Amino acid sequence: MSALKAISEYGQSVWLDYIRRDLLESGGLRKLIVEDGLLGLTSNPAIFEKAIGGSADYDRALQALVAGGLRDPAALFERLAIEDIQQAADIFRPVWEASGGVDGYVSLEVAPGLAYDTAGTLADARRLWAAVGRPNLMIKVPGTAEGAAAIRQLIAEGLNVNVTLLFSRPAYRAVAEAYLAGLEARRAAGGPIERIASVASFFISRIDTAMDAEIAARGGEALALTGKVAIANAKLAYEDYRALSASPRWQALAAQGARPQRLLWASTGTKNPAYRDVLYVEELIGPDTVDTIPPATMDAFRDHGRPRRSLDEGTAEAAAVIAAVARLDLPLDAITTRLVAEGVKLFVDAHDQLLAAVARKRDALAPQAQPA
Incomplete structure (x- = not known):
């Protein structure tokens, strides 16, 4: 058995953090599903920037769109991205059906410039949901305070949501609260809650990158924490999830068919x-x-x-790491706050670079796209 497929033996679903048209059209994605037990896919503006701007995979489709009179770079990108997401969702549709809607999801992010705009996020999420038109779509929404307000409303409206850019446990708990409140609002309005799915994307490696720099600068006793903070932070977030799952509030929703909002580990490349x-x-x-x-x-x-069941190992040690961080006055809270802002900027910059690359390709392909 593939080591990746073996992960599912411990109750975890493996999704791919990548999308590119060649992967979809070559059969590569289907191969990953069969051989490695892949159960879903996520995308973000940086991934699309590399896929569209850094390859020729999209040139023929882009040329056809330009020939049809479409020239706005944002509109061109969105058409290409939606086609990819639809194709990926169709490939995962059997997984979605076989799992009863637990897995088989493909994620598409709202425009990154809307991270601090609740109304704008709601409008963009609704528009993308309708444009893709697949039940196994997840709309990615940043886990900012403004995003949490949008998440509550989107869940109440029955959309699947992937909450992204979570770095701190308080931020995770806030979006978990938004998910519960959205389910409760939908149930109170008489809507079904059985098929709504959500994940809370908790970022890992970026925390160690930032914290290790602070630890190295501090030296001394702090050095024992090198490379340990991100995993400890995640393990305690999982304890928060388990406590929430045991709460009467969640149990009441679960009895009505609600699905848990699973924690999703993101930024897991070392x-x-x-x-x-x-x-x-x-x-x-x-x-x-x-x-x-x-x-x-x-x-x-x-x-x-x-592969092994590792997440609930060493919970006491994880708590001790975070306690040491606090005792040594290392700036974990400030870093997680900064990482959200940096993550938003990263995606905004990638989106801007993507649109610039689309515009360049549009102009290069336009002469070929003119009728003879």
């Missing part, structure tokens, strides 16, 4: 070459969770990953 390249995958495997894994890390885990 950025520090001194660390094991599958560290963040191996140490966060556990029930009722998802890990969205980039291709290089997926290849590494397939080659030498060691």
Whole structure:
């Protein structure tokens, strides 16, 4: 059995953090589903920027759109992205059906510039949901305060939501509250809640990158925390999830058919070459969770990953790590706040670069697209 497929034996779903048209059209995605037990896919503006701007995969489709009179870069990108998401969702549709709607989802993000705009997020999410028209779509919404307000409303309207850019436990708890409130509002209005799905994407490696720099600067006793903070933070977020799952409030919704909002581990590629390249995958495997894994890390885990139920190991040690962070006055809270802003900017910049690349390709392909 593939090491990736074996992860499912411990109750975790493996999703792919990547999309590109060649993967969809070559049969590569179907192969991953069959051989590795892949159960879903996530995308973001940075992934699309590399896929569309960095390959020729989309040139023929782009040329056809330009020939049809479409020239606005944002509209061109959206058409290409929606086609990819629809195709990926159709490939995953059998997974979605076989799992009873637990897995088989494909995620598409609202425009990154809307991260602090509740009304704008709602409008964009509704528009994308209608445009894609697939029941196994998840709309990605940043887990900002403004995003949490949008998440509550989108869940109440029956949309599937992937909450992204979560770095702190308080932010996770806020979006978990938004999910519960959205389900309660939908149920109170007489709407069904049985088929609504959501994940809360909790980022991992970026925390260690930032915290390790602070730890190195501090030196001394703090050095013992190197490379430990991100995993400890995630393990305690999982404890928050389990406490929520045991609460009477959730139990009442579950009795009416509600699905849990699973924690999804994001940014699980190891950025520090001194660390094991599958560290963040191996140490966060556990029930009722998802890990969205980039291709290089997926290849590494397939080659030498060691799957085991690790997520609920060492919970006391994780608590001790976070307690030491607080005792040494290391700026974890400030870093998680900063990482949200940096994550939003990263996606805004990638989106801007993508639109610039689409415009360049449009102009290069336009002469070929003119009728003879």
